[in-house]
Amino acid sequence: MATPLTPHLDRLLPTSPEVRAIARELFAQVEHLPIVSPHGHVPAQWLSEDQPFGDPTSLLISPDHYLTRLLHSAGVPLETLGVGGHVLDEAGSRAAWRTFCDHWPVYRGTQVRYWIENELAGIFGITERPSADSADRIYDALCARLAEPAYRPRALFDRFGIEVLATTDDPCDNLVHHEKLAADETFTGTVVPSFRPDRYLEPGRPDWNTLVDALGAAADTPVDTWAGFLDALRARRRYFIEHGAVSADHSHADVVTVVLEPAEAGRLYDAARAGTATPEQTTALRRHLLTEMAGMSVEDGLVMTLHPGIYRNHSSATLRSFGPDSGHDIPMQVEFTRGLQPLLDRYGLEQDFHLVLFTVDETTFSREIAPLAGFYPSVYAGAPWWFIDAPDAVRRYRAAITDDIGFYRTSGFIDDTRAFCSIPARHDMSRRLDCGFLAELVAEHRIELDEAQELAVQLVTDIPRKAFKL
Template identity: 50%
Template sequence: MTTDRVLERVASTAPYALHPDRLLPADPGTRAIARELYASVAGLPIVSPHGHTDPAWYAENAAFPDPSSLFVIPDHYVHRMLYSQGIRPERVGVPRLDGGPVETDKRKIWRILAENFHLYRGTPSWIWLNHAFQTVFGIDERLSADSADRIYDKIAAALERPEFRPRALFERFNIEVISTTESPLDDLRHHAAIRASGWSGRVVTAFRPDPVVDPAFPGFVANLDTLGRITGEDTSSYAGYLSALIKRRKYFVEVGGCTSTDHGHPTAKTADLSAEDAAALYARVRSGSATPAEAELFRAQMLTEMAAMSVADGLTMQIHPGSRRDHNPEIFASFGKDKGCDIPGPTDYVEDLKPLLARFGNRPDLTIILFTLDETVYSRELAPLAGHYPALKLGPAWWFHDSPEGMRRYREQVTETAGFYNTVGFNDDTRAFLSIPARHDVARRIDAGFLARLVAEHRLDRDDAFEVAHDLAYRLVKQAYKL
């Protein structure tokens, strides 16, 4: 047997366990402090204020169908990596928009993941998936071509049991509250069903208005008509359009327990037009005749309008620009949005946010949380902005930077200028339900390591470090999102 085959065999059969000191500092003295800090927050409840899990899971509490439908098909982190190695989405069961053929044998899909699991080494997905396999399903061997069927069968058998239903896992994961994200056109029936069921788990919605504020969104004009129909407002006029949005925000609060809005614009550009100019611009975008520059100006104006609405209704506002969405036209045409081909781009915050901040930035009763995919702006723009304007807070390292190194870079670059208390803890921003405990565990470990270094360097007292660790894991997120 060749050396490569021997190593492959050892890797596939050796017991595999998560190391208790994973992600903690390598220096023994600093690691000892980090262990204590981590232990003090490891068992805190999870507050998940920004995510994309399906509210139907909690409303219907049906069993997850199979391992591939749980871990592979809906997770763009998983099939993005596979696609980078030439494995097309059809081969792992991702539905085509045209209804064309895709792989439906879930065991075959799982085997593709297993045979290529080495691709995820060094990535956050490697951490998240192994954490779920071991802590949720008790699997103590590595996923590989050799172990694929054994692990598939063990997970599949577990999913048939009541303790692996969504509500039971929600409680097992110690989730205190989770937010889903819905379009303004959603009727929130799943949220209504959760509330009517008497279940004690708290699931709230977040208001994501992109389908009716972004002229580039597919079906934008038809969406405006739907918005008018469901609110009884005349969305042919700008005044009626704004009234319709205000009504939907109120509906989201009343039916879905909404506490936040979520804005995924291409840029952070804002504007503060006169009422007359804004109405004229709306008429152009509604007619479908707006230029790309006018579409961008309209999105900019709507961020400022949404801030005005948040002043009135108290909803926390999240702005996360900078994604060049659906960068691969072939994948977008075949499979649609959110299929792993969004790419970060450079983002300006200082100038782009100035119109909004000139009007609302000095209000301590407004919370605007800024996210970024452009790490170059952490210390140059975001930390100074949040370190000054009362309305601004910084969201955590997010999406492409939801990783151990991304979290470390974030803390190192923003803390000196913005401090800890102009940040909002952690959110997992995921569709992958079983990754939620893993993601929060990673954040708590990285923060423990960062704080331990400050203690070891005599830049922070131990008592202060323990308090900050608790704030970062639990208190700040509840405060920022009014949960």
Template identity: 55%
Template sequence: MSDSLTHPDRLLPADPGVRRLARSLLGAVENLPILSPHGHVDARLLRENSPFPDPAALLVSPDHYVVRLLHASGVPLSNLLPSQDGSRVPGSRTVWREFCTAWPLFDGTASGHWLRDQFQFVFGLSQPPSAGIADALYDELSAKLQAESFRPRQLFKDFNIEVLATTDDPLDDLSHHNALAVDPTFHGRVLPTFRPDAYINIAHPGWAENVDRLTAATGEPDTSYRSYIHALEARRRYFIDHGAVSADHGVRTPATIKLEETEAAHLFETARAGTATSAERDAFEAHMLYQMGRMSVEDGLVMTVHPGSFRNHHHPTFEAHGADTGHDIPFAISYTEAIRPLLQDFGTAKDFHLVLFTLDETVFSRELAPLAGFYPAVYLGAPWWFLDAPDAMQRFRSAVTETAGFSRFSGFIDDTRAFCSIPARHEASRRVEASFLARMVAEHRVTENRAYEIMFDTVDTSPRRTFKL
């Protein structure tokens, strides 16, 4: 095996004795299935099972980490992404050449680690990309992608994925999920996830139209606030009937407010009229996040909260290429006061599971671990987006374990659109957990037998418990 791609002891401790134990802990879980309860792969991909179009469309364009670093190095986004209006689409070979030329930029990055794993273990490569072999590598990978062994369903099986959750619009008919659920040739669970952001965030450019579509689709008699709430409840029930286990909320902040119905209705109508102030928009979104918690207590959907991203930070890029094109930037948040109204009413509610994520790692030890260490409803969301990197995952584990232990952990969340990176991301997480536990044993903080139990719980039991799988 070439040392230019991966090493068997990648991410494991440098100390030889601790490394041996980490290897053993990793080996104990290496054959466990992948449980992915939050991600962004489209269910259509698995239902249609068509070949991936080309290496760039599979490995470069859908991966924000890759696109943003290429752009930071001076590659124009017009060389990597289509224009928002579809008038200009860069050639896939051009995109691939840009990526291969820039490959050294990924040294030391999490995306570089994942890509090396994919190149070696998914595609069987023995050398990394470079400008000199870009075209030959493109041709080699393109040929492989046409083979039956590289179709999405076969890869799903080869990756040993048991559960894969998608992220879906509340009005999605979930036909692709339904088809997979009844297909006797498909083995695995592809679960929809209720994602209502565009229906509760007044600042979303299509909010008013979305409310109209929502109330009409559910047969509500009007577009009043009460009908709006009933429509959201109805669509949640639809998702549950079609296999959903969670509702995800990509909010700007984790603020929650409990408003009286008359006040909420007033804000709703003000927003419908287009006269809501910025403060009123924020208050309504915070109230709706509280309402989403109330609904989760009633219908059983796990509630996940993903705050702290400044979406579309660079407006010219948004205008040219649209959202989700690599220019979302984290900012500092606070949970303790913001989430308190919701926890006052529901933090001890039976069977309510609230999974809190952050892009601001300063809150891990200061706020999230203490919250999860008291409230039965609160679980610690895995390091996510910018923090799902080896050193950041180690910092997370060190920051939260002394306060909340291991049992309040959600299990690893890959949160990706890049289908072929899923096993690499889970493998990295397992190696980080094995390394942390091996150090704990070496320092006589947990016993070796207990470390194996915790390792299994972290990889398998925690996500099943947290997401009610």
């Protein structure tokens, strides 16, 4: 007999009957509100071209590195899962799906299981738990669904109730798919690009000169001088803004910032372009460039988001075979208070500057990020990046920051995902956890029920809209 797949109606809500009743009431208000997704990685091309998804593996497994990394840790080769451009034929896709279902116990207790269950049951109507026995039946049922018009990208976009979806884009991208969506009167959603200049701000990269030349070509701006390089960055930011961008996204090993005199910055830029800069000099220039990016956000209004502290591409062999974003980025400790002081000393009090701080180091929430957001009107405490989907980490995030800054200095939830079909599950998880947290505050008589009701709605509407200027 098949084991049923039935996500519980009260999943993730508090276990105390009194508190759960309050949480249910709060969740009922927000369960079906539109999704605001101001940071993610779903390709705009999917919605622009609206082509049917090919198969269950390429949609649900291959692009989801949270899912594939756990299979890899269990000994499954990544190439058999279609990771990193390894294209699978129909037999390979079915074999990968069987492997995933056979390893279903690997996901017990993880956030991955939560959204996979919600995808299968909530979106595709799958009522059988994944297993070696059920793998082919589930695969065939999914293939049948994906052949239906109701499961094409735009139909799912509408069904998910997405109000705003932000993508993440290279500064040299021509944004043609965003243009097509904006010009298409049959598409009623809002999809905006995000400016992601990390690679161009890392003078220590071996390919940095090539990247800078490409930036200059895209901006039609000479980049043979420091001033020209900054002008090229400004030009591309303007191009993104013209296409609807609201944020510029940054991720480096740290958030140490410095302020260099223009002449010194120009000297280091020239040395980096000539290939004679030392590692110390390229690091100094990168840290100064982060401050320059803050200045540009003051000028043009793009929200600046920082999510540092990741050892990128930890496995060199995996990087060679599968490229970046294939599941082997590993968190590191990071420090904000001293590191950001030069940047905030220069721009932290600017009226229209928004700086959203994310972290993978939970200890910094209460020690550094919340106190910074509790003073600087420009600073917002971002959702617990990397652990955005981990229920216990989200609860710890709320507990760590709420005493200090409450709710209105936070970013709201971001799903940060390449896995399109996981978006509603991720937002559902966040809403349940926030309603549970608010219900606890009501039960402890720390806030009143009407305040919790107002907050539950604002956490998914007004708060992310304000932080990201939507």
